Amino acid sequence: MADPIAALTPRVQQAMAAAFGADWAAADPVIRPANKRQTSADVQVNAAMAAGKRLGRPPREVAQAIVEHLDRGDLVEQVEIAGPGFLNVTFSSAWIARAATALREDDHFGVVRPPRQTVVVDYSSVNAAKEMHVAHLRSAVVGDSLVRTLEYLGHDVIRQNHLGDWGTPFGMLIEHLLDVGEDSDGARLLQSDPNAFYRAARGKFTTAEKAEPAGSAGDFDARSRRRVTLLQAGEEDTLRLWREILELSRVYLNRVYGELDITLTDDDIAGESSYNDELPGICDALQEKGLAVMSEGALCVFLDGYVGRDDKPLPLIVRKSDGGYGYPATDLATIRHRSLDLHADRALYVVGAPQHLHFQMVWETARLAGWIEGTEPIHVQIGNVVGTDGKILRTRSGDLVALQSLVDAAFAKSAEVIADSRPELDAQTRDVISHQVGVAALKYADLSVAHDSGYTFDLDRMVALTGDTGPYLQYATARIRSILARAGVVEPVGPIVLREPAERTLALRLLDFGAVVAQVGETLEPHRLCTYLSDLAQTFSTFYEQCPVVKAEDDEVRESRLALCHLTRAVLVDGLGLLGITAPEQM
RNA sequence: GCCCCCGUAGCUCAGGGGAUAGAGCGUCGCCCUCCGGAGGCGAAAGCGCAGGUUCGAAUCCUGCCGGGGGCACCA
Numbered sequence: 001m002a003d004p005i006a007a008l009t010p011r012v013q014q015a016m017a018a019a020f021g022a023d024w025a026a027a028d029p030v031i032r033p034a035n036k037r038q039t040s041a042d043v044q045v046n047a048a049m050a051a052g053k054r055l056g057r058p059p060r061e062v063a064q065a066i067v068e069h070l071d072r073g074d075l076v077e078q079v080e081i082a083g084p085g086f087l088n089v090t091f092s093s094a095w096i097a098r099a100a101t102a103l104r105e106d107d108h109f110g111v112v113r114p115p116r117q118t119v120v121v122d123y124s125s126v127n128a129a130k131e132m133h134v135a136h137l138r139s140a141v142v143g144d145s146l147v148r149t150l151e152y153l154g155h156d157v158i159r160q161n162h163l164g165d166w167g168t169p170f171g172m173l174i175e176h177l178l179d180v181g182e183d184s185d186g187a188r189l190l191q192s193d194p195n196a197f198y199r200a201a202r203g204k205f206t207t208a209e210k211a212e213p214a215g216s217a218g219d220f221d222a223r224s225r226r227r228v229t230l231l232q233a234g235e236e237d238t239l240r241l242w243r244e245i246l247e248l249s250r251v252y253l254n255r256v257y258g259e260l261d262i263t264l265t266d267d268d269i270a271g272e273s274s275y276n277d278e279l280p281g282i283c284d285a286l287q288e289k290g291l292a293v294m295s296e297g298a299l300c301v302f303l304d305g306y307v308g309r310d311d312k313p314l315p316l317i318v319r320k321s322d323g324g325y326g327y328p329a330t331d332l333a334t335i336r337h338r339s340l341d342l343h344a345d346r347a348l349y350v351v352g353a354p355q356h357l358h359f360q361m362v363w364e365t366a367r368l369a370g371w372i373e374g375t376e377p378i379h380v381q382i383g384n385v386v387g388t389d390g391k392i393l394r395t396r397s398g399d400l401v402a403l404q405s406l407v408d409a410a411f412a413k414s415a416e417v418i419a420d421s422r423p424e425l426d427a428q429t430r431d432v433i434s435h436q437v438g439v440a441a442l443k444y445a446d447l448s449v450a451h452d453s454g455y456t457f458d459l460d461r462m463v464a465l466t467g468d469t470g471p472y473l474q475y476a477t478a479r480i481r482s483i484l485a486r487a488g489v490v491e492p493v494g495p496i497v498l499r500e501p502a503e504r505t506l507a508l509r510l511l512d513f514g515a516v517v518a519q520v521g522e523t524l525e526p527h528r529l530c531t532y533l534s535d536l537a538q539t540f541s542t543f544y545e546q547c548p549v550v551k552a553e554d555d556e557v558r559e560s561r562l563a564l565c566h567l568t569r570a571v572l573v574d575g576l577g578l579l580g581i582t583a584p585e586q587m
Numbered sequence: 588g589c590c591c592c593c594g595u596a597g598c599u600c601a602g603g604g605g606a607u608a609g610a611g612c613g614u615c616g617c618c619c620u621c622c623g624g625a626g627g628c629g630a631a632a633g634c635g636c637a638g639g640u641u642c643g644a645a646u647c648c649u650g651c652c653g654g655g656g657g658c659a660c661c662a
Contacts, residue, residue, distance in 0.1 A: 035606055046605055049642070059642080085608055127662065168661055226661095229632060231644065248653070272662090298660055308658040315588060320660045327662050354656055381592085384655075449600060452592075454655075456599065461612075468600085468611045475625050486622055519603085532602060534610080541625060550622045 003110060003511040004091045004099070005043060008076050013046055015069035020055060020062075027051070041078070048085035057086030076461045091508070092167055093498045095404045098340055100496045100507040104563065107572050110514030113154040114521065120158045120338045121147050124257075124264055124351035126162035128249040128271070130258060131195030132383040132403035133353055134393050140447050141446040141580065142382060143350035144262045145526040149578045158342055161264050162334060163271035165246055169230035171196070174241045176201035176218065178322065182241075190248055195402055229324050232276060257405065261439055275333035282332050283318055283391035291368055297321030301365045306357075316361045331362045332371070339366075340376035345369050346376050348524065353381035353452055380524050381452040388458055406457075407442065413463040414438035414471070418587065421465065425586075433584045437463065437471050440581040444470030447579055448530035469533045470581055473572060476537040477583040478487065484562065487550045492566050494559030502543040504547065505570040506564055509539045513571050517578065526579060533575045540568045 012029035012410045030046035035485050048066060052059035055271070063085040070079065070150050078090040120176075123143020126136045150157045173190075176197070180186030189197040201224075208221040230238045250266065257264050283299055286292035292301045300315035308314040316328050338347040349359060359379045365373050387393045393401040414437040418430050425433070445462035449455040516532040549565060552558035573583045 030605080032603085032605075038606055049605075053642075075660085086606070125662095137650085164662060176616095178611060204659095263606080296659075300659075304659085309588070311588075312659090315659055317660050322660080324660085326660065330662095352662095353592070355658055355662080357660090360591095383592085386655095453600090454593090464612085466612080470623060472611095479623065482623060523603090529603080531610085537625070542627070544622085544625090545619080545627045548622070574597075 002099075002112060003515055006112075006177075006515065007046075007095075008043070008091075010088065010403065011071055011073065011075070012047065012066065014071065015066045016047065016051065017452075018069040019065040020051070024051070033266045039080075039082065039088040041080070041090045043089050043091075045087035045089060046085075046479075047464065048087065052492045055082075057518065063087055066574040088478050090209070091357070093383075096504060096507050096511065097498045098494050098513055100567065101563070103510060104496075104567050106568075108152065108514070109567075109574060110511060111153065111517045112514055114518060116154055116156065116345055117345035118156045118158065118449055119150050119346045119348065119352065120342055120344040120417070121150070121162055122160040122162050122334065123147070123348075124262070125160075125162040125164070125255070127169055127196065128246055129167075129169035130198050131252075134401055134403065134406060135382065137260075137403050137406070137442070138382050138385060138446050138451075140260070140262050140264070141443045141525060142380065142451045143348075144264070144580045145443075145447055145529075146348065146350065146380070146524055147263060147527070147577060147582060149517060149520050149526065152517065152574075152578055158262060158300045158344070160270045160334070160338070160493070161268045162330075163269055164275065165234070165242075165249075166228075166272035167328070168228055168324075169201035169202075170204050170242060170245070170418070171224035171226075171232060172220075173198065173245055174231070174238060174348050175224045175227045176204065177241060177245070178387055179220075179350075181237045190245065192386060194252060225322055225324065228321060231503060232279075232324060256407075257380050259439075259581065260442070261475060262579075270334075272327065272330045275337070276325075278336075279319075279329045282329060282336075286365070286369060289366060289369055292318055301361070303361060306361060313325050314361075316365055321519075328358070330429070331359070332366055333519055334464065335363060335375075335377055336369075336371035339372045339377075344375045346378055348378050348380050350380040350451075351382060351413060353383055355379070378524065383450075383452050383454040385457050386454050393457055394444065407438070409459055410415075410463065411435060411438040413459050414441060417463055417465065417471070424577075433587050435584045437474060437587065440470030440474050440576070442470075443580050444473070444530065445525045448534075450525065450527050468530075470579075471587075472582070473533055473537055473576060474583050475587060476540065477569050477572045477576070478563050478585065478587045480540070480572075481585055483544075483549055483565055486571075487558075487562055488567075489562050492559055492562035493498060494556065494563055496563050496567075497556060501545050501562065502546040503561070503564065506539050506543040506568065509536050510564075510567055510571055513575065517575075520578075527577060529575060533572060533579075536572065536575075538566065542566075 006029060009029055013025050013027060016027055018025040031043050032046060034041040034044045048063035049059045052062040055062060060081060064083045067079050074092055075095050077092040078088055080088050081536055082088050121143055124140040126132050147157050149157060177187055181305055205224055208218050292299050295315060298317050298321045299319035300317050302313045302523045303314055306314040317326055318329050320327055338344045356379055363377045377548060385393055415434040418434040418437060430434060439552040448468060462469055465475055498507055516529055520529050548559055551563040552561055575582050
């Protein structure tokens with residue numbers, strides 16, 4: 001039965017074909033939500049204006065012809081021509097009621113499965129040498145929501161956690177570990193406070209690197225870089241230390257993923273190191289194809305149209321002058337693997353916006369090398385997170401704010417909120433709920449603004465029970481459940497009947513869910529689902545205000561309204577699930 | 588210097604070439620306060636500037652102003 005717009009589309013197309021010729025059968029009818037200030041209709045069909053231009057006929061005349069040829073069936077209640085040629089269409093309430101009733105039997109609530117694709121999603125992808133900070137959180141949250149949504153749509157999704165487990169930072173860590181001694185207090189920091197260990201290593205590295213005259217602060221930078229090449233060459237002692245550090249960070253990552261309900265597991269780890277054996281071959285192939293040349297000791301690809309400062313050609317450095325491989329090399333390997341081996345239809349890279357240029361160059365190189373076949377590589381750009389002062393979140397000492405401190409702060413806040421709103425619950429129940437609420441607050445704040453724009457991190461706002469927040473939506477589901485419980489109903493059975501305008505508006509909104517989810521699957525924009533869910537909750541609120549449910553005037557109406565409540569809750573719960581948010585039964 | 592993204596209400600953000608640009612928070616007014624107030628209804632307030640394309644532009648194009656980011660061995 002689908003949604004009314006999907007049902008209307010072919011009818012308008014058929015009308016246009018009948019009126020103006022067969023080649024109009026695939027024309028976009030340009031159906032949009034109606035302008036409520038102009039009309040009480042549900043949608044407007046704007047095809048007549050554009051068609052009038054092509055046909056050389058007045059738009060209103062074209063609109064009239066469409067109306068005359070339109071098979072209204074039992075779908076269209078009313079059509080009227082307005083303004084320059086708008087068609088204002090009102091759907092039949094009986095049709096909406098039947099569709100809403102049918103929606104209750106659909107375990108995917110109107111989501112129509114698109115042609116099945118294989119979609120590789122690279123997300124989280126933190127540097128295993130460092131502690132995670134806010135920017136990593138956003139990639140993980142957005143990526144996980146996309147993964148859940150794509151799977152809901154029936155696609156074959158392959159998660160790829162492209163861990164940074166192979167680069168210069170690991171050279172620093174290993175070298176620092178050797179400096180302090182494997183059994184020292186300094187080394188134990190690696191377990192208790194990995195970020196402090198990293199900072200210590202990083203500090204020595206930058207000090208040595210910037211030292212004037214060269215070497216005055218030691219050779220830590222040079223040793224670290226050499227250590228990376230030893231690692232990449234498979235030197236035994238280096239590998240052993242590398243594995244130890246990596247194991248610790250794997251444990252750390254899994255703790256974070258578990259805490260935040262991110263679906264990544266060890267099976268999804270496909271770190272940089274896993275491509276190591278392919279890198280020499282990639283370099284050889286690029287040289288053989290004449291794409292890569294040596295420049296200043298490094299193996300580089302120079303692409304047309306890429307210039308850097310001073311108009312000098314901008315290289316993609318595939319192999320560094322010290323023989324090590326940077327991430328251009330590993331990312332060439334990833335796209336080749338995802339296209340030629342995994343046969344991805346789409347390969348998503350949910351990675352920070354600043355890396356856009358890098359991906360453009362890597363993918364163009366891969367195309368020229370013939371390593372992309374039938375795959376659309378897509379950079380899902382993640383914007384920066386800034387504080388309320390408009391700047392990138394940093395601690396007083398200038399470091400990026402560690403993820404854990406934000407997560408802890410969010411949980412502390414949500415615990416306050418729950419303690420305040422539900423003091424009668426026992427502590428253990430409150431703990432569970434406040435954890436779910438904290439996760440919802442963090443994730444929804446990340447997801448509800450476009451992923452490529454920066455967003456302002458504001459704890460107080462994101463945990464609020466009012467406004468466009470995750471906790472608000474959770475609360476909505478809990479309240480609805482409470483209404484059903486009050487009515488003594490587990491699963492209402494009666495058909496949905498629509499008498500009041502607020503009932504009709506709610507039912508219509510419920511029918512939009514499938515199209516919204518499908519759109520998110522195409523445009524990869526979870527914030528559209530957030531907007532929808534938030535609007536649905538508000539629409540429900542108006543309905544609930546205007547239509548008594550438990551105290552409805554008769555049993556038929558009561559049963560119908562309970563069914564609307566039940567359906568709204570189910571859609572909210574599933575929708576939140578696609579965002580990676582669990583809806584508590586009570587809160 | 589070149590390239591990319593972004594300037595929408597007091598604040599945080601939506602806005603798939605269509606009619607008089609929306610939401611949340613905040614402010615003001617009214618209503619309900621009976622199913623857990625997540626209240627409901629309404630008001631004030633805005634597309635950085637200047638051109639262009641179009642029947643029609645917040646949306647597409649150009650220039651300028653302002654903000655963020657990127658541009659050879661970090662990822």
